[in-house]
Structures are given as structure tokens and as C-alpha cells.
Amino acid sequence: MAFKIGLLGLGTVGQGTAAILLDREGRHPLLKEIELVRVGVRSLSKSRTIALPENLLTTDLEAIVTDPEIDIVVELIGGVEPARSLILKAIDHGKHIVTANKALISRHGAEIFSAANQKGVYVLLEAAVGGGIPVIQPMKECLGANRINTVMGIVNGTTNYILTRMQAEAANFDEVLQQAQELGYAEADPTADVDGLDAADKIAILASLAFGERIKLEQVYCEGIRGISATDIDYADRLGFTIKLLAIASRSLESDTDNISVRVHPTLVPKLHPLASINGVNNAIFIEGEPIGQVMFFGPGAGAGPTASAVVSDILNIAGIITTTNTPHGLAESAHPLMTCTHQHYCELAPIEELITRFYARFITRDLPGVIGKLGTCFGNHEVSIESIVQIDTHGKQAEIVVVTHDVREGNFRAALDELKHMDIVDRFPSLLRVL
Ligand SMILES: NC(=O)c1ccc[n+]([C@@H]2O[C@H](COP(=O)([O-])OP(=O)(O)OC[C@H]3O[C@@H](n4cnc5c(N)ncnc54)[C@H](OP(=O)(O)O)[C@@H]3O)[C@@H](O)[C@H]2O)c1
Ligand SMILES: N[C@@H](CCO)C(=O)O
Numbered sequence: 001m002a003f004k005i006g007l008l009g010l011g012t013v014g015q016g017t018a019a020i021l022l023d024r025e026g027r028h029p030l031l032k033e034i035e036l037v038r039v040g041v042r043s044l045s046k047s048r049t050i051a052l053p054e055n056l057l058t059t060d061l062e063a064i065v066t067d068p069e070i071d072i073v074v075e076l077i078g079g080v081e082p083a084r085s086l087i088l089k090a091i092d093h094g095k096h097i098v099t100a101n102k103a104l105i106s107r108h109g110a111e112i113f114s115a116a117n118q119k120g121v122y123v124l125l126e127a128a129v130g131g132g133i134p135v136i137q138p139m140k141e142c143l144g145a146n147r148i149n150t151v152m153g154i155v156n157g158t159t160n161y162i163l164t165r166m167q168a169e170a171a172n173f174d175e176v177l178q179q180a181q182e183l184g185y186a187e188a189d190p191t192a193d194v195d196g197l198d199a200a201d202k203i204a205i206l207a208s209l210a211f212g213e214r215i216k217l218e219q220v221y222c223e224g225i226r227g228i229s230a231t232d233i234d235y236a237d238r239l240g241f242t243i244k245l246l247a248i249a250s251r252s253l254e255s256d257t258d259n260i261s262v263r264v265h266p267t268l269v270p271k272l273h274p275l276a277s278i279n280g281v282n283n284a285i286f287i288e289g290e291p292i293g294q295v296m297f298f299g300p301g302a303g304a305g306p307t308a309s310a311v312v313s314d315i316l317n318i319a320g321i322i323t324t325t326n327t328p329h330g331l332a333e334s335a336h337p338l339m340t341c342t343h344q345h346y347c348e349l350a351p352i353e354e355l356i357t358r359f360y361a362r363f364i365t366r367d368l369p370g371v372i373g374k375l376g377t378c379f380g381n382h383e384v385s386i387e388s389i390v391q392i393d394t395h396g397k398q399a400e401i402v403v404v405t406h407d408v409r410e411g412n413f414r415a416a417l418d419e420l421k422h423m424d425i426v427d428r429f430p431s432l433l434r435v436l
């Protein structure tokens with residue numbers, strides 16, 4: 001065997017990866033050159049769905065990342081520590097890295113890639129975004145000729161599953177979340193998925209690839225789906241939209257300096273847009289570039305098999321390059337320029353107030369003559385142009401009014417809302433959502 005793999009983690013994705021590496025028949029012939037030699041876990045006694053050859057399992061992960069025999073370390077334990085320290089140590093020992101860890105790369109990518117570049121090793125992460133969907137390598141290689149203006153997508157399967165069920169069954173968030181947890185789609189602590197943090201990690205990685213600059217995760221605007229109600233899903237549907245949690249990175253080339261915006265929030269997507277029809281746990285990433293125009297990558301964004309498919313393709317890519325460049329296994333002397341990360345600078349992201357977008361807002365007001373006129377005047381005073389305004393329902397002495405704006409500056413829209421908050425005709429505005 002030519003290439004020796006040390007696997008860190010034998011959970012969902014680790015077991016899927018081991019299953020492919022131990023069952024090579026009918027797959028790419030290069031897999032026959034790849035051998036799984038060590039697997040690091042926390043507990044030796046835990047029952048696994050996969051039967052490994054004897055003596056592969058260990059709890060000594062340090063021994064794996066420093067083992068001189070191992071060429072590629074595959075990190076599938078997740079989280080920041082000890083994953084970060086183990087990866088840095090593996091790089092220091094000349095190992096190439098394959099990881100699915102978006103939380104780690106979005107926070108410590110600069111440190112990890114700098115160490116890898118210095119050492120001349122590869123760090124590949126196809127599984128970190130979109131699970132099994134090929135998107136990272138295609139962005140680096142197949143779309144390399146393009147100026148990319150927008151990358152946006154549905155990059156979190158759990159929230160897409162919840163929104164799809166809410167849409168299909170007119171159900172509320174809390175009941176669907178509970179069912180998603182019972183079915184094992186949503187984690188016991190669903191915060192990272194439901195509050196958009198997982199999607200923020202992923203869009204930070206995609207934005208960095210699209211625009212060739214490093215992204216400060218703390219500048220990524222992030223809003224989750226806890227506030228989405230069955231009422232808004234119903235109104236959105238009547239107005240021709242589907243509500244999706246979108247992760248969006250866009251660059252405006254019109255201003256003198258690049259204006260880059262990276263954000264995650266629930267969005268009203270027109271039903272005819274390709275992202276509107278992505279349902280259940282599936283993911284899709286939609287890219288606009290010049291000259292290609294629009295492309296979309298679609299498929300399973302999570303799960304043992306799909307995610308392992310991406311992990312093993314990264315292992316094959318590294319093995320393929322090392323085979324053809326004829327360098328000693330641990331150290332590529334001249335790194336393949338389409339497989340490395342050479343970003344040096346952090347870009348400043350535009351604050352959310354500067355975003356130009358359409359809005360959907362639902363107001364509960366007093367049911368009196370002239371209310372719609374007053375809303376319209378207040379918006380007009382703040383240069384917010386209204387596309388449609390409808391009174392959909394009345395409850396006793398209160399009216400429910402839904403407004404959809406044209407493209408407006410978010411700061412102006414919020415200033416109008418601040419003013420409306422203090423008017424006695426407006427009781428409250430339970431929902432405020434952006435429209436694609
Ligand atoms: N699950 C998915 O569908 C999916 C999709 C895309 C990306 N990812 C990413 O893939 C990575 C792995 O996810 P997963 O779902 O496979 O996680 P998981 O099922 O929780 O598995 C984690 C594995 O890591 C081991 N581990 C954790 N901490 C350890 C430590 N301190 N020392 C030794 N071993 C440790 C665990 O050992 P024990 O088994 O002994 O407890 C377990 O085998 C994460 O970065 C995740 O974000 C997952
Ligand atoms: N929790 C993630 C797993 C894949 O990264 C999701 O629901 O999409």
C-alpha cells in the first residue's frame with residue numbers, strides 16, 4: 001500500500017469514511033493504494049456500525065498525528081479543541097490533512113493554512129460545506145476563471161428540514177423541532193443549526209473562496225429560524241414566496257471599493273427561484289459569476305455516506321497529486337496552486353445597515369381609517385419604497401398589515417420602523433424578513 005491514513009474520530013462521518021476505505025471494489029482504482037492504519041476515538045468500548053480490522057482503534061490521538069508512517073490525517077472529531085491542536089501537530093509532522101470541520105476552519109483557517117503552506121502540505125475540506133455536494137473543489141478548480149459576485153445557498157439541512165415540514169403541515173417551529181430531534185435530524189442542543197451559526201461557518205468558508213480574501217467570522221451577520229411562525233409561512237405562500245434559511249455572500253463591484261456582504265437569515269425566496277424548491281435535509285449552493293452566469297450545486301448536505309464521499313474524494317485528490325508530482329509522501333515540494341489556500345488578507349465586511357434588500361414586514365395596528373396611509377408616509381419619509389401593502393386580516397379592533405418593499409437600504413428601513421414603533425396606531429411588528 002502506498003498511502004497510509006490515520007483517522008481521528010469514528011462517529012457518523014468517521015464510520016462512513018472507514019466503510020468506503022475498507023470496501024474498495026468498483027470505486028476508483030487509486031483507492032487500492034490507500035490503507036487505513038490507525039483510528040483514534042474517545043471510547044474503545046463503544047459499539048460501532050462498522051467492523052474494523054484488529055488493533056486499528058486507539059485513544060492515543062497524539063500518537064496518530066506524530067506517527068512517521070502516516071501520510072494523511074483525516075480529522076472527523078469536530079469542534080475546536082482538541083481538533084485544532086491535533087491538526088497543527090500533524091502538519092508540523094508533515095502530514096496532509098482532510099477535515100469536515102467547518103467550525104474549526106471558519107475560526108482558525110488562517111492559522112491552519114499558514115502552517116500548512118509553510119510545511120508544504122495540503123488541507124482539504126470538501127466535506128465541511130454541503131456535505132457530499134462537490135462545491136469547494138469545483139469553486140477552486142472548475143470556476144477558477146470566473147469573477148464571482150454571489151454565492152448563496154441552503155447550507156444547513158436541519159433548518160431546511162424544519163422549514164419544509166412547517167410549510168407542508170402548517171405546523172409551528174417548536175413542534176417540528178421536537179419531531180426533528182426525535183428522528184435524529186436535529187441535535188439535542190440544536191443551537192448551532194437553528195440559530196444559523198453552522199450556516200455562518202459554512203458561508204464564511206465559501207465567501208473566502210469566492211472573493212479570495214479571509215473573512216472574520218464575527219462580522220458575518222447571523223439570524224436563525226426560531227422566530228418564523230406558521231402565519232408568516234402562510235402569508236409568504238400567498239404572496240408567492242417560500243421561506244428558506246439562506247446563507248449569502250455577495251460582492252458589489254459598482255462602488256470604488258469592493259463592498260462585501262456575508263450574512264445568514266431567513267429569506268422569502270420567490271417560488272420560481274431554483275433555491276425555493278430545495279426541500280428536506282437537502283442543501284444547494286447557487287453561484288453567480290462572470291462569465292459563467294448562474295450555476296447551482298444540489299444534493300445531500302449531511303449524513304454518513306454523502307459526507308464520507310467528500311472526505312474520501314479529498315484523500316484521493318491528495319494521493320493523486322503526490323503520485324504525479326513524485327514527491328516523498330509527507331512533503332509536496334511545490335504545492336498544486338489550485339489545491340492550496342493562499343489568501344493573505346482579511347476583508348472588512350459591510351455592516352448590515354448598508355445592505356440593499358427587499359423586506360417583508362407584518363404589523364399589528366389599530367383598525368382605523370388612514371392607518372395604511374400613515375404607514376406609507378412614514379416609509380416614504382425614510383426613502384423606503386413600498387412594492388405592496390395589504391391588510392390581510394382583522395382581529396377585533398386590530399388589523400394585520402403586510403408590507404413588501406422594493407430594494408431599500410436596511411438602515412433606512414430600520415429608521416422607519418423605529419419611528420413607527422412610537423406611533424399609537426402601531427401595536428407591534430411580529431415579523432421582519434428579507435426578500436430575495
Ligand atoms: N454528521 C454529518 O452529517 C456531518 C456532515 C458534514 C460535516 N460534519 C462534520 O464532521 C465532523 C464529525 O461529525 P460526526 O457527525 O461524525 O461527529 P460524531 O458522530 O459526534 O463523531 C465524533 C467522533 O470523534 C470522536 N471524538 C470526539 N472528541 C474526541 C476526543 N476528544 N478524543 C478522541 N476522540 C474524540 C468520537 O469518539 P467516540 O466515538 O469514542 O465517542 C467520535 O467517534 C464534524 O466536524 C462535523 O461538523 C458532519
Ligand atoms: N448540522 C448540519 C450537518 C451538516 O454540516 C446540518 O444540519 O446541515
Ligand code: NA
Pocket residue numbers: 126127128129130131132133134135136310
Ligand atoms: Na461538499
